[in-house]
Amino acid sequence: MNILLVEDDRRASEFLSQGLRALGHQVEQRFDGEAGLKAAMQGQYDVLLLDRMLPKLDGLDVVKRLRGIGNDTPTLILSALDEVDERVQGLRAGGDDYLAKPYHLEELTARLEALTRRKGASSLNDRLKLADLELDARARKVTRGGKKIDLTTREFQLLEFLMRHARQVVTRTMILEGVWDYHFDPKTNVIDVHISRLRQAIDKDFTVQLLHTVRGAGYTLSEDP
């Protein structure tokens, strides 16, 4: 991934870009809002990593200006402010996702992955397919190998979320936000239990397992183990 990182905290920027480079991404760094906006307008980036509070030009203003000139590079806003209401503001300004500091590198990369993929795959597609697992969002129907699978409403939403992010790592936080719209950590293994129930429903009677746990990060729905 080709990433533009705009962050005025030089040390944090250094650690983050090192971490991202170690994972095989290209990272360009800018340290204030104006320089960030200029770079974003001139370069071709897969994703924009933008701090919320930047000198010279605020992070939110950078996104607004970019969106104003038709630049829709996926943007993840990083913020040291509490995300309770800040998050809404960030998304309203045109940001695609929001992550509060301090964050886990795994969480950040999973979200970057989701953002860049989202652009390609049509998120409006009603018929989702992974190997022999099929989901019809409109008819609310799930089949595997042609066999109908009964799911509760929430299990269905969970599966739909995972299928829209197929072959990507999704974190527990992403699931909480995407499926339940919960923006806090419930501190229990509730998500794991929901996932294992879903796994029971879709993987139990089949040899190829689709729903995998990614250690230290979250889950992935994929035909490859």
Place this chain on the structure above:
Amino acid sequence: MGLVRLLRSSIARVAVLHGLVLAAAMIAVLSGVYIATDRLIANEGDQLISIELQNLTESFKNLDAEAFVATIVDRADDPWIRGGVYELHGPRGDFLAGNVVVLSDLKTPPGEWTEFEVADTNNDTDLSRQIRAKVEDLGGGYHLLVGHDVQDRRAFKTVMLHSVIWAVLATLLFGVIGGWWLARRISRTAKAISSSAARIALGNLTERLPLSGNGDEIDTLVSQFNELLARVDTLTTTLRAVLDSTAHDLRGHLNRIRGAAQDASLKATSPEETSAVTLVLTEIDRLSDTLQGLLRIALAESGTVPLERVDLSAITADLVEFYQPVASQPLQADITPSLWVRGHRQLLTQALSNALDNALKYGRGSTVSIRLVRHEQHALLTISDQGPGIPAEQREWAKQRFRRLPGSSGLPGSGLGLSLIAAVARLHQAELNLQDAEPGLALCLSLPLSHE
């Protein structure tokens, strides 16, 4: 019933009181006038009679008996005083002249006043006239009675009394109307103030109370109150700014530390290094969780978060469904649908999630039940477990920050869960009670319903 309710309203009470006070003042003033006038008229009448008696006494001295009797006869026919009566007795007590015959019956000693009634000879009716008279000893055995009709005085009294009654009734009526108008004006201002105050209490600190603009005492009060509000607003804004910048600063530091630790973990070469760095990362995460918890509590307590109408029933039902799979006994939910409250969805959800999590954790595998019902103008949410509960004397203590109950050391938690619930409850003007569920703990939250 309607009247009782009406009288209970402060406007009606003020109006009636105002009317009564005015009427009482009117009664006092008019009674004074009445008594004084009555006395004045009575004195004037008595004076007239005294003067007439004096004149006649003089005449008696200057005239002989026959001429005097003739004078009295003339006077009796055509009294000098309106409604005057005369009676002259001779030395043997015999009637000599006059237009009344009462002296022998009255036996009034000379120099004294007397009152009596005589038949009205002018009319054919059997009406009688009230007479007030004085008797004088003229000397030589002659006695003279001169009196006059006090009918006029009585008529005056009646007219006066009627006037007083009407005046008092009119005063009462206008007093009530005036009082009503006055009280309604004040009550309208009070209502405007109280509805503004209610909105301000809900967290809208930028709102100000309305000024009527006529510069009266109420305006002075309102503008002073507005100044107070501005001060509270400034303090709250400052507090929020301090909170935000502290949060920002601490998170920035934590982020750098975490970045460094993460960096170190990528470069770790030995298992010892890896485990040391992992420990650091775990501690940083725990620290940022605690910071997050404290900041959320502070945010809820600052009262500066915007509230909107939210469906408490839906939020509760979603949480029940969310926690259902981790409960060892199925959750028992009894949720009245569509109970809307004014709230902050995320904070409310997090607080209720904490409550449910606590019930599942401290209930130790017992059945947890969730009940959401409407009680008058409130949504009443009760989450109860059948665990060991909290002793009554520790319930207030448990709501404070970093309090963990004895025996919970083996369970995960930061000691902030219940304080967040308490702070969120305050933000929502909700009442939070910890009760004995016999056995277990019942957490009761009573939130004011929102109608729109």
